[in-house]
Structures are given as structure tokens and as C-alpha cells.
Amino acid sequence: MPIFAVKTTARQEETVADMIASKEMAEIHAVLAPDSLTSYVMVEADDDSIIERILEEIPHARGMVPGTSSMTEVEHFLSPTPDVEGIAEGDIVELIAGPFKGEKARVQRIDEGKDQVTVELYEATVPIPVTVRGDQIRVLDSDER
Secondary structure (H helix, E strand, O other): OOEEEEEEOOOOHHHHHHHHHHOOOOOEEEEEOOOOOOOEEEEEEOOHHHHHHHHOOOOOEEEEOOOOEOHHHHHHHOOOOOOOOOOOOOOEEEEOOOOOOOOEEEEEEEEOOOOEEEEEEOOOOOOOEEEEEHHHEEEEEOOOO
16 A cells, blocks of 8 residues: 655644544545654555545645655654653753652663663752653753763
8 A cells, every 4th residue: 555745834744634534535544644754744545646636625735745655664653762762871861740840860770661760869968769751851961972
């Protein structure tokens, strides 16, 4: 099944994807608006003529990119990246949520399976290990840089 790329206005990818999906046509099988792909929506359909017809009615849709893609070319957009990706042991982070919000800490351990990070608070008198979710921290300084 061919996958077609539709060019959109920047930051309108989800709107365009929702409008295409709301058409509920049998010829359109799937619509994908990946966060990591700006100004494009991927549409799995029987052929491009049905998409071109629909795009005439959708604001923020700028047209189709010539050619098709295969599932192997877009499957990396389908698996979510863990929140702990890009974080390394020893990094200095700031907690951006939870009871220690605003505190700085050093990463001690990373559990990619659970998407959790164990950090040690900087300004505590006694070193306190705290385990938080990967989306609750922001890297300030990395040893790798």
C-alpha cells in the first residue's frame, strides 16, 4: 500500500491529519502526523487522485509531494522515543515537575525500560536519591558535550 506525503502549513499538521481522517473514505487507510516531521502529513491510500481531491477542501494543506513512500521508510515515526533518550549518567538536570520542581540534581542511574531516572539532589545537606519519570526533568549540562 503506497504512502503519500502531504505538505502542510507549519504547525497545522494535526489539523490537516484530522480533517483528512474525518472524511472517512474507504480509499484512505491511515493518516499520520509525526511530531518529528514538521509541515508534512503521511497518508496511506489506494492512489493519489483521491488525496488530491480531498486536499482541495482542506485549509492548510499545500499539496502533495511527488512520489510515494513505503512502510519501511516511515515506520521509525511509529515507535515513540523514550523520555530518557539523550540523558546520561552524570548529567546535571533540573526537575520540572513534582515536589522537587526547580531543584537541580545529578543523574545517578537511568532505567530505560521504565522510562525513569534516579537523581541526587544538589543542594540537599544529605544526598537524597529521588526517582522521577523521564519527562519530569530537563538536562542543563551534559558530560558528553
